[in-house]
Amino acid sequence: MALTADQILAAQKANLETLFGLTTKAFEGVEKLVELNVTASKAALSEAQSTAQAALNVKDAQELLTLQASLFQPLAEKTAAYSRHLYDIAQGTGAEFTKAFEAKAAEAQQTFVGLVDSASKNAPAGSETAVAVLKSAVAAANNAFESVQKAVKQASDVAEANFNAVSTQAVAAAKTATTSRKR
Secondary structure, three states: OOOOHHHHHHHHHHHHHHHHHHHHHHHHHHHHHHHHHHHHHHHHHHHHHHHHHHHHOOOOHHHHHHHHHHHHHHHHHHHHHHHHHHHHHHHHHHHHHHHHHHHHHHHHHHHHHHHHHHHHHOOOOOOHHHHHHHHHHHHHHHHHHHHHHHHHHHHHHHHHHHHHHHHHHHHHHHHHHHHHHHO
């Protein structure tokens, strides 16, 4: 069974729609990233002004050390929050691409299986062995693809857990350092 012109056109149209959809998602990710950076920059500028003003009002070295210690923990927390937000943007955008890829791969897989089934029904007598081998190869490829998808999902889950653990440890270390400096 050969593909008809209408099927080819429909496939091309669907591919273009997917491409434009993914392009839109990519731009949305960039917009979120720019918004995050603008917000973080404004906050940093405002905090720098406040910190400079506070430093100018310091009367002795002990007061300066206390000021410095009081700035360390919030900075670590803000850095962790920024990193988390950045990770969420990247993860969300990547998830959209993964979802689109998986949908297209499943669609292509179904089309190919349909073509194999159609070809096997119209195969000449005596080609049953070749058809069985082809169907077996298609099934093996499908299983391999599903295994890869599961492995990628597991790796993503582990990476996210590691990211969360590192962020939590960094904030905890900053709290500990701040507490020990104040003593």
